Amino acid sequence: MTYASAIQALGDPTRRRIFERLREGPQAVGQLARELPVSRPAVSQHLRVLREAGLVTERQNGTRRIYAVDPTRLAELRDYFDSFWADALESFRAAVEQEEGRKP
């Protein structure tokens, strides 16, 4: 998963709503479209973006497509940002301590 695509995918408010709905449990496209003020093709398009970003999975159940959140990917995204800032702040702290250490 590329994290930029995940952020971009979640940057759209309608996609976020779809994603949040899926966090409650897997859903078929038709069900999602009924609940949202967007057309079914629009919902399908949003789901495709979410799937390509690695945030949701798709499986076939008879004639229906069922979408579900991929919890691993979300955890990875969260962990990535956690380490990113942990590393940056450690570097900041080292720089402050070093500067303080040089004081007479």
Add this chain to the structure above:
Amino acid sequence: MSTQTIPAVEKSIVVSAPPEKAFRIFTSGAEGWWPLATHSVHGARASLEFEARTGGRIVERSAEGEEAVWGEVLESDPPSRVVFTWHPGYEHGTPPTEVEVTFTREGDGTRVVLVHTGWEGLGEERGPESREHYDQGWPVVLERYRQAASS
């Protein structure tokens, strides 16, 4: 009530310096400590400028002068607080996320708390305004950050 799609990232450290110094080093002194070799677009040879004033920009420049704007300063309140948008590599049109850093005296030092939010609601309130702040001139992906940070 909006749910946090991705929960806020919160980090807290204590540094052995007074808040004024901690604030200064974090903001205008960012180039002196930000790990550019692993956390940047252009790598170790890039420069970083943190314009520590409201409306200022956080800009990385390659050795060739290519600019990569990481974010804009929304609030600068030295030595206590700085808030900036965060959008390195975000595609034009994607709402930025937001980082708030506070500096509070703790004993002889300063407690620095960084909170990274905005995953869910920022775009809806500030959508058009946020888009004006974008200045994406290059195809950056955060995957580079991930790979660099994981190495």
